[in-house]
Amino acid sequence: MPSSIVLESLPGYAEIEKNLLGKLSAALDLPASQQPHWPDPAHVQSVRQFLSTLPPLAHPPETDRLRQHLAEVAQGRMLLLQGGDCAETFATSTGPHVRANVTTLHRMSAVLRGGTGLPVVGVGRIAGQYAKPRSAALDVLGLPAYRGDIVNSATPTPQERTPDPGRMVQAYFHARSTLETVRAVSAHPDEIYSSHEALLLTYEQALTRVVTTAGQPRLYGGSAHFLWIGERTRQLDGAHVAVAELLANPIGIKLGPGTTPAQAVEYVERLDRAGEPGRLTLITRMGRGRVRDLLPPIVERVTASGHQVVWQCDPMHGNTRTSANGYKTRHFDDIADEVAGFVEVHRALGTHPGGLHLEFTGDPVTECLGGSDGIGEHELAGCYETTCDPRLNARQSVELVRHSAELFAAGPGHRNTDVTA
Numbered sequence: 001m002p003s004s005i006v007l008e009s010l011p012g013y014a015e016i017e018k019n020l021l022g023k024l025s026a027a028l029d030l031p032a033s034q035q036p037h038w039p040d041p042a043h044v045q046s047v048r049q050f051l052s053t054l055p056p057l058a059h060p061p062e063t064d065r066l067r068q069h070l071a072e073v074a075q076g077r078m079l080l081l082q083g084g085d086c087a088e089t090f091a092t093s094t095g096p097h098v099r100a101n102v103t104t105l106h107r108m109s110a111v112l113r114g115g116t117g118l119p120v121v122g123v124g125r126i127a128g129q130y131a132k133p134r135s136a137a138l139d140v141l142g143l144p145a146y147r148g149d150i151v152n153s154a155t156p157t158p159q160e161r162t163p164d165p166g167r168m169v170q171a172y173f174h175a176r177s178t179l180e181t182v183r184a185v186s187a188h189p190d191e192i193y194s195s196h197e198a199l200l201l202t203y204e205q206a207l208t209r210v211v212t213t214a215g216q217p218r219l220y221g222g223s224a225h226f227l228w229i230g231e232r233t234r235q236l237d238g239a240h241v242a243v244a245e246l247l248a249n250p251i252g253i254k255l256g257p258g259t260t261p262a263q264a265v266e267y268v269e270r271l272d273r274a275g276e277p278g279r280l281t282l283i284t285r286m287g288r289g290r291v292r293d294l295l296p297p298i299v300e301r302v303t304a305s306g307h308q309v310v311w312q313c314d315p316m317h318g319n320t321r322t323s324a325n326g327y328k329t330r331h332f333d334d335i336a337d338e339v340a341g342f343v344e345v346h347r348a349l350g351t352h353p354g355g356l357h358l359e360f361t362g363d364p365v366t367e368c369l370g371g372s373d374g375i376g377e378h379e380l381a382g383c384y385e386t387t388c389d390p391r392l393n394a395r396q397s398v399e400l401v402r403h404s405a406e407l408f409a410a411g412p413g414h415r416n417t418d419v420t421a
């Protein structure tokens with residue numbers, strides 16, 4: 001197999017590279033939802049140019065390793081555990097916070113592995129989860145909504161809420177330092193991969209590189225190993241899907257209760273053109289009350305299409321509510337019940353429930369209700385720190401995974417590992 005150095009020196013290589021980058025630009029010309037209104041487009045261009053000269057944060061050989069793990073998940077031999085903050089902030093990209101999240105993810109993985117007998121690949125919502133889609137353009141004060149630290153500040157003043165392109169550079173360096181901590185606390189083979197929602201397309205474009213792997217030049221998103229498309233940006237005629245389609249990274253897509261089985265098949269055909277097991281993760285987030293009804297026809301149609309996807313349950317985003325005292329929150333029991341519904345559906349259809357996508361932190365926050373500490377509405381104010389969605393704290397996270405492990409263990413994957421015993 002020719003090495004990338006040899007290939008890159010061939011006369012036609014520049015043309016191949018230009019062609020791939022041209023496809024990326026064409027995808028970026030499509031309508032894109034949830035992008036900030038930057039006040040100074042020239043500043044955006046100079047930031048994009050600067051970021052494009054920096055080394056990627058995720059290296060293609062690591063990204064390829066994750067692809068191999070996800071192929072195992074898609075084929076029922078492994079589980080995927082993904083999670084972290086809803087919105088990482090620059091102020092909390094500190095050693096203690098990152099360490100707390102990563103060590104909690106390790107503990108959760110160990111509990112899931114121990115409880116199911118299946119190997120687990122861990123992916124953090126980490127080192128890039130700085131951009132947030134919002135339901136409304138304005139907040140309750142009538143100010144532009146906070147869209148994540150990569151765009152503007154959570155501080156409620158008109159000046160702080162004005163999108164600032166310089167924040168993309170800060171995000172890059174915060175992600176770099178976060179990765180340093182992740183690597184320091186994750187000795188091989190407990191490698192933790194990075195992921196975030198590929199929302200802010202200027203940032204994603206600036207970090208995309210043409211890289212030759214296995215003798216083939218391809219576009220690698222360099223901002224993280226795994227990128228997902230959010231519920232609010234999954235339009236089939238939009239830029240987010242078109243960009244993701246071009247990338248060699250494993251891709252996820254959130255599917256909310258409005259997703260039709262026909263749409264799910266279109267996503268699979270667009271985002272897994274080569275029919276590669278685990279290339280695509282379908283992250284369903286239906287809500288506890290609807291998962292048992294809405295998921296089966298989607299799973300049936302996708303299975304009939306022949307594509308081998310990773311089925312992952314996000315039991316957080318369909319179960320958000322406002323407490324009587326005004327906090328955006330979620331109840332542990334609702335979260336646990338959506339996981340149960342997800343596993344029941346996959347067991348009934350003979351498909352592999354591939355894993356979980358959670359919002360959690362290792363910090364002792366009081367953002368979600370319930371769990372063995374019985375956090376009630378009046379406790380929410382005690383330590384409510386998120387700038388966007390409520391996260392499970394360390395104790396609730398481990399408890400949820402322990403409960404989930406019992407469900408994930410009761411299936412064919414577990415029996416297979418037991419057969420040799």
Ligand SMILES: O=C[C@H](O)[C@H](O)COP(=O)(O)O
Pocket residue numbers: 086132133134135136317388389
């Ligand atoms: O994770 C994210 C939130 O669910 C999303 O940003 C929407 O939040 P909002 O309804 O508070 O805007």
Ligand SMILES: C=C(OP(=O)(O)O)C(=O)O
Pocket residue numbers: 086133197229230231232254285317389
């Ligand atoms: C915004 C998020 O989720 P969704 O796109 O599913 O609403 C998220 O994961 O934080």
Ligand SMILES: [Mn+2]
Pocket residue numbers: 086087317359388389
């Ligand atoms: Mn969220």
